Amino acid sequence: MLSTPPTSPVGITSIIADVTPKQLDSYAKLIYEKIGVTISPQKTTLLSNRLRRRLRATGLATYDDYYKLLKKAAASDPEWDLFLQEVTTHETYLFRDQAHWDWLRDKFVPEIVAEQKAGHRQAQLRVWSAACSTGDEATTIACCLADRLPATPAWHVEIVGTDVGAGAVAQAKQGAFSERAMRLVPRAYRQRFFEKGTAGACASLKAPYREMLKFSTHNLLEPLKEKAFDLVVLKNVLIYFDAASKKRVLTQIKRVLRPGGYLITGAAEGVSDLVGDFESTQGWLHRWPKGK
Ligand SMILES: C[S@@+](CC[C@H](N)C(=O)[O-])C[C@H]1O[C@@H](n2cnc3c(N)ncnc32)[C@H](O)[C@@H]1O
Structure with a gap:
């Protein structure tokens, strides 16, 4: 038949x-x-x-x-x-690239805490996780800062996560992660910052830490309305851009970094020829000079 x-x-x-x-x-x-x-x-x-x-x-x-x-x-x-x-590729997971988070905890946080103690800054910190996909990177930053910033004075931390993908941003707002996304999260962090996830997710970021995070859609080629970031994290996205687009993005980043603020890029982002205005200490770490 x-x-x-x-x-x-x-x-x-x-x-x-x-x-x-x-x-x-x-x-x-x-x-x-x-x-x-x-x-x-x-x-x-x-x-x-x-x-x-x-x-x-x-x-x-x-x-x-x-x-x-x-x-x-x-x-x-x-x-x-x-x-x-x-x-587009949305691949991401928490604690991707250990060296970046070691630097954040062991160098960046002590430096800004010392600045605050010396009266050179308020107990405030602004971080941009640019092209954040489903928010894993921004959540990693939240955990590291919550772990290392002193309890007193209470620090006001804002972590802005943006991505061009509305679907990815909607997922980021949930603050819920799969076992795969969680696989590199240190055990102590899991216990302290996460609770059992609902609706199929393995883990959810606890409410007090979610308050540090806000997510919205944004195209890196366009200006961001927010300004005065102490740190911008821009990883695993410029690899898909040509030199002209990378330059456009970096121009936007320079506009929103505070003098003395840092930019972290991915290891293979191909920006070494384009970050001449920055002080680059490592291939992935660039500082916007204080005098700018
Ligand atoms: C591979 S993910 C990287 C996620 C995260 N930064 C990380 O390293 O784990 C790349 C992300 O870049 C986003 N993206 C691509 N082009 C973009 C653009 N022009 N503006 C904003 N986001 C963009 C994609 O939507 C995707 O979520």
């Missing part, structure tokens, strides 16, 4: 023609213009698979139709977020 031919959505898939190199090129340009991410030639198969998924989901039959839909859509249109989610 012959089976009935499948209908939509598989039916739609079967009539989607292969994407042409010219169409892929247009999509790559669109992504670049929107968020600065460069799609390398090796990633074109991945891009075409991801595009096919959006065509299926929207019920559109051609890549040109979907391209037109995106071009017409407002920046706030949910389809942009769904599209960008497909073409």
